[in-house]
Amino acid sequence: MEVRAAENDLEAGRAALMSGWSSGERPLVMVRGKGAFVWDSQGRRYLDCISQAWAMNVGHSHPRVIEAAERQAREIAQVRSNYGNEPILLLAKRLAELAPGRLNRVAFSLHGSTAIETAMKLAMINRPGAGPFLTLFDGYHGRTLATMAVSWPHPNNKFAAFQRDPVRVPQAYCYRCPLNLTYSSCGIACADLVRQSIRKGITGRPTALLMEPIQGNGAQLDFPPEYLKAIRQICDEEGVLLIWDEVQTAFGRIPAMFAADYYGVVPDILVFGKAIGGGYPLAGVVARDDLEEFGPGEDALTFGHFAPSAAAALATIEVLEDEGVFENCKRQGDYIVNRLRDLQQGYEIIGDVRGPGLAIGVELVRDRQTKEPATKEAQEFYELGMERGVIFGTTRYGGLGNVVKIKPPAIITREEADLALEVFEDVLREISGRSRRN
Ligand SMILES: Cc1ncc(COP(=O)(O)O)c(C=O)c1O
Incomplete structure (x- = not known):
């Protein structure tokens, strides 16, 4: 028989728990997850279109x-990282085999943020004395001190005393082009902003360019493939290390093991996290095998090699390979994106629909001409979706806050995709009706 915690104990726990998360959300307790669904302690079922933080x-x-x-x-859980353990060594071998190009050296961590810091330290070892990191507008790389600093400017930042600002460059946001050009006649002119910033924005050279190949946290923004290729070329020509933050993109969020495979662009250091553990915490980097590496004690964490x-x-990698997950990600992702583009014909509020795969973002606007962001409406999406049993993602801090995200597990079925779409349209109808009345 199922035994659940007493409600007053949970309430006391809630009162004791510190939280840096947004306030104002309903105090749900999730007790079970299976496939694409999660259940709360009241027995309510939700289609999980946030894959519990895209993991x-x-x-x-x-x-x-x-x-x-x-x-x-049952065998052994914790092994100090100066000893080997079987799964960590087999996983290092597997990742070195899987990662493209010369990405053959692997380091592990438990969180995306700490893995990004590993990548940052590796870049600093290889570019001694170089200047700040270069990052893209609306990029997000974590919540440790260093990774908050290299993400979008945090509102009311209280941590500056231990942080160093990066040089931030406008990104290829085609729907709101920073140069007021139109893709593809623009010739990817915005990539040159990266070159100009390398040459003129920093005294000396940047330590590295740190970027997500698809911005998840900012505005769920995918970039034109030519932009990613142009940036790789610029980094090569200017002698700048390129770090790709694939914490969200790797292992099946888009139809490939890595975005590097999907786009045919290989960074010098690739950072992974979230989905690799199939629900268990794990993150890390795969780096070029000719980079200088850490000295003793420079990158050791207690649970860094958690067996x-x-x-x-x-097992997650085997599932991705054996169970057709990438194919399904593409099939269901294309299906949802196409259906959303159909909805766009009927609903003025849908400004832009973005993929690829199941990295889906819908940018809401009050006016198609002015593109005034429908931020309040996008935030309402979450509550209205929850009432109808679907958890949609929202953008809260980076970007304009007007993007609704649909990023379910990549094993989602057609019926589940239809459920997400049905609820999406229902919420859209309600929100569009309200904004017409306002
Ligand atoms: C692109 C990206 N990088 C880094 C991180 C930080 O990962 P973690 O929360 O595991 O520290 C996240 C988390 O959302 C992310 O989306």
């Missing part, structure tokens, strides 16, 4: 992932 690409409670993590936990997470990751 559950193979779905909740995948039996192969649970089995692998459980088996490892159950590594075992879960090996």
Whole structure:
């Protein structure tokens, strides 16, 4: 029989728990997850279009992932990182085989933020004395001190005493082009802003260019493939290291193991996280094998080689490869994006629909001509979706806050995709009706 915690104990826990998360949300307790769904303590079911922070690409409670993590936990869970453990070594081998080009050297961490810091330290070792990092507008790289600093400017930032600003460059935001040009007649002119910033925006050279190949947190923004290629070329020509933050994109959010494979662009350092553990915490970097590496003690964390997470990751990779997850990601992603573009014909509020795969963003505007952001409406989407049993993602801080995200597990079925779309349209109808009345 299922035994649940007493409501007053949960209430006391809630009162004790510190939170840096946004306030004002309903106090839900999630108690179960299976496939593309999660259930709260009241027994309500939600279609999880946020994959619990975009981490559950193979779905909740995948039996192969649970089995692998459980088996490892029974053998040995924690091994100090100066000793080897089997799953971590097998995973390092597997990632070096899978990652493209010369990305053959692997380091692990438990969070995307700390993995980004590993990448930043690696770049600093290889560019001693170089200047600040270069980043893109609306980029997001984590919540540790260093990664907050290299993300979009945090509102009311209280941490500046221990942070260093990057040089931020406008990104290829085609729907709102920073140069007021139109894709593709623009010739990707915005890539040259990166070159100009390398040459003129910094005294000396930047330590590296740190960017997401698809901006998840900012405005769920995918870039034209030519832009990614042009930036790679600029970095090569200018002698600048390129770090791709694939914490969101790797392992099935888009139809490939890595965005580097999907776009045919290989960074010098690639950072992964979130989905690799299939629900267990794991992150890390794969770096070019000719880079100088860490000295003793320069990158060691207590749980950095956590064996159950590594075992879960090996199983997750097998699931991605054996169970047609990338194909499904493409099939369902294309289906949802096409249906959303159909809806765009009927709903003025839909300004732009973006993919690829299941990295789907819908930018809402009050007016198609002025593109005035429909920020309040996008924020309402979350509540109205929850009432109807679907968790949609919103953008809260980076970007304009007017993008609704649909990023379910990549094992989502056609019926589940239809459910997400049905609820999306229902909410859209309600929100459009309201903004017409206002
Ligand atoms: C692109 C990107 N980089 C880094 C991070 C930080 O990862 P974590 O929250 O695991 O530290 C995130 C988390 O949302 C992310 O989306």
